[in-house]
Amino acid sequence: MYRRILVPVSGLAGDRRAxxxxxAICSSGETWxxxxxxxxxxxxxxxxxxxxxxxxxGTSVLEAAASYAQKVARGRWKRITTELLQARVAAAAIVDEAIERAADAIIMATTSRWHLGVLTQGExxxxxxxNAPCDVVVIRVASESETRT
Structure with missing residues (x-):
């Protein structure tokens, strides 16, 4: 069971999925x-x-994400915190934050895209x-062209 979860957000639809x-993973009110x-x-x-x-x-994205997390969790979170960071590279900042907060898991959304003829999820x-010191749970969000109606 995860007690400390870190979710990177960017303002895209994948934030809600993450x-x-x-x-869904947290079943008790003991998760931060x-x-x-x-x-x-x-x-x-x-x-x-x-x-x-x-x-x-970033502040706007964090406020929206925190509001959404509060709505969907219905008591599953012991505490919700937000962190706005400035860094040269987002990935390194996320790993550093996971270390600093002693996170048990990073849960994040990604999308696949073509770059120079190769399917990638970015850097x-x-x-x-x-590099994460904890579990990493990834959900790949289908692009609109992949979803079926």
Missing amino acids: IDLAA LTLVYVVEVPQRYALDSELPDQIEQ TLPYILD
Whole structure:
């Protein structure tokens, strides 16, 4: 049973799927849920630069995700916390946060896309799978072209 779950959010539809999965996995009110949004800071800026538009977007995404988590869990969470991080690379920040919070699991959503003729999930997922100090549970969200009506 997971007692500390970290869910990276980005403002996409997959966020709700990851939160739903986290809620389904947790059966008691003893689980701490941490929702994380990472603002990736370009190399041309200092890491602690003020990026008001990105910070505003991240805050909005975290508020929506926390509200959704509260609705779907119905008492499953002991506590919901949100964390807005600034980092050069989102994946490293997510792993560092999992270490800092002693997470038992990272639950995240991903999508597949074609890049240079290869089907990929991007750079974040492989890094987290290789470096996370805890279980990683991934849900691949089907693209609209893959869903059947």
